[in-house]
Amino acid sequence: MCLTTYTAEALCLVEDSIFSEEHVVKSLVAVGFNNVQLHDQISLGNPNDSTGPSTICPCLPWSNSESSKSDAVTVATDKKYGSKQVISVTPRLYNYILNNVRESKILRELREETSAMHGSQMQVSPDQAQLLSMLVQILGAKRCIEVGVYTGYSSLAIALALPEGGELIACERDAKSLEVARRYYKRAGVSHKVDVKHGLAADTLKSMILNGESCSYDFAFVDAEKRMYQEYFELLLQLIRVGGVIVLDNVLWHGKVADPLVNDAKTISIRNFNKNLMEDERVSTSMVAIGDGMIICRKR
């Protein structure tokens, strides 16, 4: 066994800094290198030596354990992607992402109040809300639509990102959850920007089209009945201007869309929707693995 000396600092540089120094130190302590500190010299097997270190640490980059490779990265199985590694969100990594979201106090309070309510898992995650807010800002959007408000977390994020004269049409069929949403719009000082439409979203969108509002909106977010996605999309495509954006949530549907053994009605519906969108020349698209998967569509 060839032994080489490393510092914990150097170890973390292996594999493109996937591992922090603290992580390496903790990993070493976990496998018996007691009292290791950040800049200590540590004798291990050479990572380039196929036999690896004498003490296999499951968390170190050259470990023989598969778990070290699959923990935070996924490799494309199709070799034509050049063994491309992409990030795979572990609980620890997701906590890190959440710790890097700038969530306003009012959004945090709404999220926390909703967390005790029935259906709380339905609200978008803070990183998703931040992305929606970012898209609204990049677009310079003034007129927005949301389909599926629930207690208002995503709509509040959108309304907060809108300029003073901006407007959000917020479609929701459940009166009880709208009570919470309205309370938070008021507390956040954005009630004047949000026009709540209580009822079935498709009816609201159809009446907006009949009202001559086609091509007058900049941005739409869809997060309601999954089997209605194609219909919502068609209606919103009429309401959105060229260059405007439609974002749809849950397009990865807990991963079920990629599993050929799962064929319930909602999964099939989202799978078909995604497939149609791939072939839809009216929009450019980008599928993003955030939350339960979002697809961003820009009207051509």
Ligand SMILES: C[S@@+](CC[C@H](N)C(=O)[O-])C[C@H]1O[C@@H](n2cnc3c(N)ncnc32)[C@H](O)[C@@H]1O
């Ligand atoms: C996933 S939740 C929305 C979560 C919300 N975007 C958030 O971040 O808190 C879906 C919401 O869509 C509403 N919904 C479902 N079908 C609807 C329909 N046909 N018309 C209007 N709202 C509907 C449900 O009542 C539910 O509140």
